[in-house]
Amino acid sequence: MPRIPSRPPLDLSGKWAVAELPSMTDAYLDLTPDPHVLITHTEFERFSATFQFGAQQGIIDGRVDEVWTHAAAIFFTFVGSDDGDEVCGAAADVAYNAADESITGTMRYHQGDDIPFVWRRERPAPLKLSVRRSPRGKKK
Numbered sequence: 841m842p843r844i845p846s847r848p849p850l851d852l853s854g855k856w857a858v859a860e861l862p863s864m865t866d867a868y869l870d871l872t873p874d875p876h877v878l879i880t881h882t883e884f885e886r887f888s889a890t891f892q893f894g895a896q897q898g899i900i901d902g903r904v905d906e907v908w909t910h911a912a913a914i915f916f917t918f919v920g921s922d923d924g925d926e927v928c929g930a931a932a933d934v935a936y937n938a939a940d941e942s943i944t945g946t947m948r949y950h951q952g953d954d955i956p957f958v959w960r961r962e963r964p965a966p967l968k969l970s971v972r973r974s975p976r977g978k979k980k
Contacts, residue, residue: 850907852914852936853881856943858893860958868894877959889916895923904936912936918947927952 858875861868869875875893877900889900898920906913914934920927927949934945941961948954 849884850904850912850936851881852879852887852904852943854879855962856959857962858891858957859942859960860956861893862956862958863953864894864955871895876962887916891918891920896920896927898927910938912938914943914945 856877856879858869858877871894872892877889877891877893879887879889879900881887885903887900887902887904889902891898891900898918900916900918902914902916904912905915912935914936915930915932916934917930918928929947929949929952931945931947934943936943943959944957946954946956
C-alpha cells in the first residue's frame with residue numbers, strides 16, 4: 841500500500857537568486873554575473889540543485905523535513921569547488937518562507953567557514969502583449 845503523506849506538497853523547483861551573503865563582501869558575489877541556485881524538486885521529500893555564486897559552483901542534495909502552510913524546514917548537503925578548491929558541507933538550519941518566497945540558512949563548510957545566505961525565487965518576467973493596429977493605424 842502506498843504511503844500517503846500527512847503534510848501538504850511543496851515544490852521548490854525553479855531558479856533562486858542568491859540575494860544575500862551577509863558575511864561576504866558584495867565584490868565576492870559579483871564574481872558571478874548571475875549568482876543563483878537552480879532547484880529540481882520531482883520527489884515529494886527530496887530535491888536536487890546546482891549552485892553558482894562568487895567563485896563557487898556545485899551540486900546540492902536536499903530534503904524537505906517539515907512543511908506548514910507558510911513555511912518549511914529544509915536540510916541539504918553540497919559538494920563543489922571554490923576557485924578550483926574542492927568544498928563540501930551541509931546546511932542544517934534552512935527555512936523556506938512562503939510569504940516572501942525566500943530560503944534562508946547557513947552553509948556550513950567541512951573544515952571551513954559558516955556562510956549565511958538568502959535566496960529569493962525568481963519569477964519569469966510577464967509577457968508583454970502587443971497592440972495590433974489595423975492598416976489605417978487604428979487600434980483593434
